[in-house]
Amino acid sequence: xxxxxxxxxxxxxxRRYEEVLKAARSRAEEAxxxxxxxxxxxxxxxxxDLVVDVDSVVRAAEALKAAGFDHVVSVTAVDYPKRKQIKVxxxxxxxxxxxxxxxxxxxxxxxxxxxxxxxSLTSVWVSAEFxxxxxxxFFGVHFRGHPDLRPLLxxxxxxxxHPLRKDFVVREESxxxxxxxxxxxx
Amino acid sequence: MSGEVRVxxxxxxxxxxxxxxxxxxxxxVYEVFIGxxxxxxxxxxxxxxxxxxxxxxxxxxxxYVHRTMEKxxxxxxxxxxxxxxxxxxxxxxxxITLPYVRAVEKLMGVEAxxxxxxxxxxxxxxxxxxxxxxGFAIFSIFLGxxxxxMWAMGDREVFIQLAExxxxxxxxxxxxxxxxxxxxxxxxxxxxxxxxxxxxxKRLEEYRKxxxxxxxxxxxxxxxxxxxxxxxxxxxxxxxxxxGSGIAYDVRIIEPYEVYDELDFEVPVYTEGDALARxxxxxxxxxxxxxxxxxxxxxxxxxxxxxxxxxxxxxxxPPLHKKILESQxxxxxxxxxxxxxxxxxAAIGRGETGRGEIIYYVESDGGVNPYRVRIVTxxxxxxxxxxxxxxxxxxxxxxxxxGSLDYFPPEADR
Numbered sequence: 051x052x053x054x055x056x057x058x059x060x061x062x063x064x065r066r067y068e069e070v071l072k073a074a075r076s077r078a079e080e081a082x083x084x085x086x087x088x089x090x091x092x093x094x095x096x097x098x099d100l101v102v103d104v105d106s107v108v109r110a111a112e113a114l115k116a117a118g119f120d121h122v123v124s125v126t127a128v129d130y131p132k133r134k135q136i137k138v139x140x141x142x143x144x145x146x147x148x149x150x151x152x153x154x155x156x157x158x159x160x161x162x163x164x165x166x167x168x169x170s171l172t173s174v175w176v177s178a179e180f181x182x183x184x185x186x187x188f189f190g191v192h193f194r195g196h197p198d199l200r201p202l203l204x205x206x207x208x209x210x211x212h213p214l215r216k217d218f219v220v221r222e223e224s225x226x227x228x229x230x231x232x233x234x235x236x
Numbered sequence: 237m238s239g240e241v242r243v244x245x246x247x248x249x250x251x252x253x254x255x256x257x258x259x260x261x262x263x264x265v266y267e268v269f270i271g272x273x274x275x276x277x278x279x280x281x282x283x284x285x286x287x288x289x290x291x292x293x294x295x296x297x298x299x300y301v302h303r304t305m306e307k308x309x310x311x312x313x314x315x316x317x318x319x320x321x322x323x324x325x326x327x328x329x330x331x332i333t334l335p336y337v338r339a340v341e342k343l344m345g346v347e348a349x350x351x352x353x354x355x356x357x358x359x360x361x362x363x364x365x366x367x368x369x370x371g372f373a374i375f376s377i378f379l380g381x382x383x384x385x386m387w388a389m390g391d392r393e394v395f396i397q398l399a400e401x402x403x404x405x406x407x408x409x410x411x412x413x414x415x416x417x418x419x420x421x422x423x424x425x426x427x428x429x430x431x432x433x434x435x436x437x438k439r440l441e442e443y444r445k446x447x448x449x450x451x452x453x454x455x456x457x458x459x460x461x462x463x464x465x466x467x468x469x470x471x472x473x474x475x476x477x478x479x480g481s482g483i484a485y486d487v488r489i490i491e492p493y494e495v496y497d498e499l500d501f502e503v504p505v506y507t508e509g510d511a512l513a514r515x516x517x518x519x520x521x522x523x524x525x526x527x528x529x530x531x532x533x534x535x536x537x538x539x540x541x542x543x544x545x546x547x548x549x550x551x552x553x554p555p556l557h558k559k560i561l562e563s564q565x566x567x568x569x570x571x572x573x574x575x576x577x578x579x580x581x582a583a584i585g586r587g588e589t590g591r592g593e594i595i596y597y598v599e600s601d602g603g604v605n606p607y608r609v610r611i612v613t614x615x616x617x618x619x620x621x622x623x624x625x626x627x628x629x630x631x632x633x634x635x636x637x638x639g640s641l642d643y644f645p646p647e648a649d650r
Contacts, residue, residue, distance in 0.1 A: 177472030
């Protein structure tokens with residue numbers, strides 16, 4: 051059994067992350083251009099988001115998958131009430147392609163906050179299944195075609211309130227909250 | 237053991253993309269609820285459907301220990317989430333909080349001094365060993381091997397005391413802060429660490445005889461819960477579970493943070509993908525972490541002491557704080573940090589915890605609170621493995637597979 055151990059340095063590194071990210075980014079951009087999906091770029095520190103249209107997101111995802119981005123590390127949603135939008139980004143990377151392994155590229159869409167709906171990408175990336183359920187309960191984004199769309203972490207009553215939206219305000223409780231007046235006076 | 241992979245379950249070896257549909261209950265199929273209370277690592281329920289004694293479907297039902305980490309992270313400023321987030325896995329506190337701190341550092345544009353980086357790595361590796369030993373203990377009790385449970389829990393105490401000596405707290409250390417760490421090593425720490433390393437090496441040998449080469453244990457783990465390489469990649473498994481399936485992926489090498497690129501260590505990878513392979517990965521990783529601790533302690537002993545916080549922060553220290561830092565090696569948090577503002581932008585910070593890759597997506601709008609903190613913990617990514625690894629096995633294999641995945645509910649539920 052011990053013989054099966056490989057020295058991982060020979061397989062993947064060591065290398066500079068910036069170079070990997072650059073390689074991953076150009077690979078992703080090429081893949082999207084090849085299938086004719088237009089996109090805009092949003093820079094982040096340690097990753098890059100490629101923003102596409104909701105109608106072309108499935109084609110874009112399939113292209114990225116074929117280009118070697120084999121799993122989702124995070125389905126990240128952010129609520130922007132001022133712009134009336136919710137951003138959903140699939141941060142993906144690769145395990146099996148050593149050239150781009152670890153470089154995080156985001157496939158992002160902006161959805162209208164009033165009725166956020168997009169096609170599920172679980173059929174492209176199996177690893178997105180539970181994370182889409184999470185975005186569903188916390189933000190109320192409806193994923194069309196998801197095999198099993200129901201709350202993951204929250205109880206149904208709380209999930210209906212979509213607690214990670216900005217208009218769900220956490221109220222600070224005082225120490226004596228709910229304690230009857232006569233007990234409070236001691 | 238040969239390198240041959242035995243294939244069970246609801247997927248084929250050629251894989252392709254086949255999402256297992258849920259809720260397909262047939263005739264003569266019984267639904268069994270396992271948990272949320274069980275003698276394991278916490279509260280989590282697996283709903284399995286069995287045909288006779290064979291699992292046909294598994295539906296991991298999680299969320300029993302959800303503590304709204306992401307929401308609370310948006311209302312408590314930039315510093316207070318550090319002690320909050322480490323509650324996800326208190327025995328792995330430094331590994332869990334460090335990526336958040338690094339994401340904030342990226343946004344602030346500060347960097348920890350070299351000595352602080354070594355100190356962070358030191359605590360990370362102490363935590364990694366403690367985390368693996370904790371996982372081992374739970375795994376053993378799952379298998380009914382109570383001796384190994386006692387041993388692992390007892391030996392974990394050695395590393396908890398080491399962490400206490402370094403940080404002042406046994407578990408929730410809150411050690412890394414943006415721009416540095418909170419304490420330097422105390423007098424006599426290097427020798428204490430070396431002694432712990434020598435002790436643990438001997439113990440690993442005893443673990444091998446007692447547990448890993450125990451025919452009963454091997455018969456329960458070998459060829460059980462096989463996850464082939466392609467499936468592990470599809471499911472996005474992380475940490476020892478991915479490395480047990482032949483994926484050579486470790487954040488410490490993929491994106492060398494702190495001083496991991498200056499240290500000499502190996503990342504063990506096994507290709508079998510079964511429960512035994514995942515167990516071996518963890519044992520090997522303990523041995524590698526011991527090597528790292530030795531190197532780091534040597535470095536810390538040789539090099540002269542220097543401030544353990546970034547220069548831009550050190551400059552703002554009043555004389556009293558500077559004196560405490562020089563005489564006792566303790567970096568005090570300055571009051572302005574509680575209400576500090578962080579430049580707008582988004583950053584991803586990640587690290588390799590004991591259980592695998594953790595990712596923080598931190599977005600700032602330039603205010604006193606993070607605008608959004610998205611946390612993806614290793615257990616949250618590993619939980620999908622239950623759905624794909626369990627079908628095809630007998631119910632008696634469930635504890636062995638659960639334990640070998642080292643799944644930790646408080647971490648997954650956040």
